[in-house]
Amino acid sequence: MTNKPTFWLRCEKKEFERRAALTPTTSKKLIDAGFDIIVERDEQRIFDDAEYEAVGCTLVANNSWPAAPTDVPIIGLKELPESEEPLPHTHIQFAHCYKKQAGWSKVLSRFHRGGGTLYDIEFLNDPTGRRVAAFGFHAGFSGAAAGALALVAQRKGAPLGLLTPYENEGAMIAQVKQLLGGSGKGVRALVIGALGRCGRGAVDLFRKIGLDEDDIVKWDMAETAKGGPFDEILDVDIFVNCIYLSSQIPAFIDHAHIAAAGPTRRLSVIVDVSCDTTNPFNPIPVYNINTTFDKPTVPVAVGAGNPPLSVVSIDHLPTLLPREASEQFSADLLPSLLEFPARQTAPVWAQAERLFQSKLGEAAAVEGL
Ligand SMILES: NC(=O)c1ccc[n+]([C@@H]2O[C@H](COP(=O)([O-])OP(=O)(O)OC[C@H]3O[C@@H](n4cnc5c(N)ncnc54)[C@H](O)[C@@H]3O)[C@@H](O)[C@H]2O)c1
Structure with a gap:
């Protein structure tokens, strides 16, 4: 020594x-x-x-x-x-x-x-109180990928199977694109908390798998200030929640809103990166467990005759990359x-x-x- x-x-x-x-x-x-x-x-x-x-x-x-x-x-x-x-x-x-x-x-x-x-x-915080190192970006990135994989599985009528860590980002993107038929073009996604670490990661993944920029809807504080539930969430294929929840806010989406959307609802997958699953102020009160790499999705009760909806709520997403x-x-x-x-x-x-x-x-x- x-x-x-x-x-x-x-x-x-x-x-x-x-x-x-x-x-x-x-x-x-x-x-x-x-x-x-x-x-x-x-x-x-x-x-x-x-x-x-x-x-x-x-x-x-x-x-x-x-x-x-x-x-x-x-x-x-x-x-x-x-x-x-x-x-x-x-x-x-x-x-x-x-x-x-x-x-x-x-x-x-x-x-x-x-x-x-x-x-x-x-x-470990800098003098402004911000954490010097956190894993957020790749949580959002991997969460968005898991959301795309869940969408593919749902379109095939089967639940998403085991997720295993990828050797690198290129391997993840290649697999997601391939399963989407070559590109994510045509898929529409909404990311809430888009200006944060996780949110930026989710947006980056959607860009890299080929979504059109207009189909990546990015919301942060300004867009949710009007208070939920939000119809806009029902009109995308994948909704990714990446907010840092610090106080009680109106729900972003709830069972009544989902049921009211009926059989024409587009929303198929929710990825709750924030995972405030057991928090009484969880803004996505439509599921109540954290999902895992071996069972990545949990179905939401949507009402008879309505299209399926599943949630990814894995709380250690960066492990995928x-x-x-x-x-x-x-x-x-x-x-x-x-x-x-x-x-x-x-x-x-x-x-x-x-x-x-x-x-x-x-x-x-x-x-x-
Ligand atoms: N699932 C996982 O594996 C995993 C990994 C890392 C972090 N996280 C969680 O993800 C969350 C976000 O972490 P981060 O590092 O990205 O935080 P961050 O502070 O970098 O970003 C949070 C963003 O959310 C926005 N926001 C807060 N309240 C909002 C609201 N009501 N409406 C719209 N936007 C709102 C903020 O303005 C900010 O841009 C945390 O809860 C963190 O614990 C989960």
Whole structure:
């Protein structure tokens, strides 16, 4: 081990997770800036070990981070497997334990007992309060693709089957276009939240599969200000919801509106990227479960004699495009990673550490530590 600033990229243990917090591209940029990058071998990751080796990373055994020197920060994406083991390292990852999710205090108590620190990536914000890195764009992009695939399946009269991650964006676009008969031309889509990260991704996918620009209807705050339900949603093939829901708003669409549209309704697929499924203010109150890669759609009750309507409500859509989603996320995280050695004074990290200390205090009180 050298005295250079170092990150240790750990393997991911969550099933189906092929994304990485550090890609070979960002690893190379960190190495060029004077960092050492240690990478655990991981067959699950979309990037080959050799891609990291080729840019100068040091490869180590899978899941060997617990034995790493405690002054080396460990970076990963998803939560660690459940355990009682104390955590003495600094971890940079999504931990899903700051909003009192199930088991939150147990997770934090591991840091308390080990003396380690958690920098939760979900709460790394720039001085304007905007998250420095999020997976939104590829959630919208993949969600729109899943919507197009669901439309094809519905036209064939069968439910959409298993979705599996694509090697890259080109493979996804080629498959969607091929199943649409060569191009998405003629399909009409409405994206709400079109100015946000997810919304821009959805619009991009629809462009890339060949929809006419006039057939990609883009709405954001201005267009929904009049209040729903909206007839316009019933007049497209695919409706993609990408809003960030922060308060109660009138429903965008509801059962009565769908039934009233009768047998001439065009709307066939709703993709709820926002997935506020169990939120009492869910603006799409026509379904109540999150769908999965193996069962991507849930049917909506539409009334006898009316055409079918299905919803895609998968809450981990970027996993469908692990390579591009990782590249974009890691590139967004890079400027903050470069500041990490000065984390005591860098606002992004200092703020995240204060938040960790306050959550640690709450957990210690709950756990009686
Ligand atoms: N399903 C998934 O896999 C997945 C992945 C990532 C993010 N998400 C979710 O997607 C949602 C959007 O995330 P984002 O990063 O794109 O957020 P964002 O803040 O970048 O964009 C949200 C957009 O919604 C718009 N908006 C908010 N309220 C609206 C309204 N009432 N009418 C019209 N537009 C409205 C905003 O103006 C903004 O342009 C979040 O709820 C996020 O948790 C889901």
